[in-house]
Amino acid sequence: MGMEMMGNLNQQAKMAKMQQAWDMKKSGTLPIMGKTGTSVFKTLAPEKKKTSDAEVKKRISKIKTKLKSGAKLGAADKAFLRKHAPELYRKVLALEKEREAYEERLKECKTRDEVEEAKLQKKGEMSSTLKDTDPEFAMIRMAQMTAAESEAAPSVKQKPWRYEIEQEEQQEKSEAVERLTEKELENRRQEKSREEGQWAGREEEAFSDERFKDMHIAAIRMMPSSELSDAAADYTKGQAAYQASAGMEGAELPEAETKKEKRG
Incomplete structure (x- = not known):
């Protein structure tokens, strides 16, 4: 009986030490030293490493999911x-x-x-x-x-898309051509207006000259023969002076008409 009781007590003591070591492990306190403590931590160490690897893998998996x-x-x-x-x-x-x-x-x-x-x-x-x-x-x-x-x-x-740029460039070219065309047309209108003005001036001058000639011819016809020669000479001088002032040198002089009247 005595030996049996001693064996039970030793077994209980070992169990108590193992429980104490386990409690210290869970609480994070320093491990106990000794044969029993070493045996306990050798048993617990692989479990700790296994948990750490799992945490690393889990964290890496989360990082990959994020990526x-x-x-x-x-x-x-x-x-x-x-x-x-x-x-x-x-x-x-x-x-x-x-x-x-x-x-x-x-x-x-x-x-x-x-x-x-x-x-x-x-x-x-x-x-x-x-x-x-x-x-x-x-x-x-x-x-x-x-x-x-x-x-x-x-x-x-x-x-923009490339076709939008091309459309915009084409629009700018069309507007430029339109502006140039309008300017050219305006220049042509102004030039035509100037030409028409000059032509109207020349027509007016020619009309005035014809009326001048007609008036003098009519006056000559009404003159007596004795005064005709002197009047013709005065007319020729006056007409020449008029043409010189009007810039119409080289035009037919009323003198020719006067001579015709004389011949008649």
């Missing part, structure tokens, strides 16, 4: 990747640079046609590297490039 939604990573997520997933961290940094460059390229395009061409080119680049890329990261890259297009959309909407 697949097109979101950008914050400083805390990048720091976590740098520590626990360095390869993914390097890919994310390269992807950020590619996204920024792509967004800037879309904003610098002059027309929406150029924007569409840039989009097709980017899709071609991603398709060509699809075989050599991890499928999950390929989805992340596609989502990030789509997000870049969304970021550039407000700027892209303000850009």
Whole structure:
């Protein structure tokens, strides 16, 4: 009986120490030293490591989900990747640079046609590297490039299509031709008006000259023969002076009519 009781007491003591070690582990206090404590922590250590790996995987999964939604990573997520997933961290940094460059390229395009061409080119680049890329990261890259297009959309909407520019240029040319035509027509109208004015002036001068000649011829016919010679001479001088002042030198003089009257 005595040996049996001693065995029970020892067993109870071991169980108590193990319970104490377990309680200290859960409370975060320093582990007990000794044979029993060492045995307990050797048993608990694998469980602790397993929980830590699960947490890392869970956090990385959340980060990937965020990237697949097109979101950008914050400083805390990048720091976590740098520590626990360095390869993914390097890919994310390269992807950020590619996204920024792509967004800037879309904003610098002059027309929406150029924007569409840039989009097709980017899709071609991603398709060509699809075989050599991890499928999950390929989805992340596609989502990030789509997000870049969304970021550039407000700027892209303000850009014209190429056909709109061509229509505007054609309209400007038509308006310029119309303005030139109107100016040319106005110049021609003014020139014609000047020519008509000059012609009317010449007609008026010619009409005045004819009336002058008719009046003198009528006066000559009424003169006696004795005064005809003197009147003809005076008429010739007066007509010559009139023509000189009116700039009509070389025109037929009324003297010819006077001579005809004499012959008659």
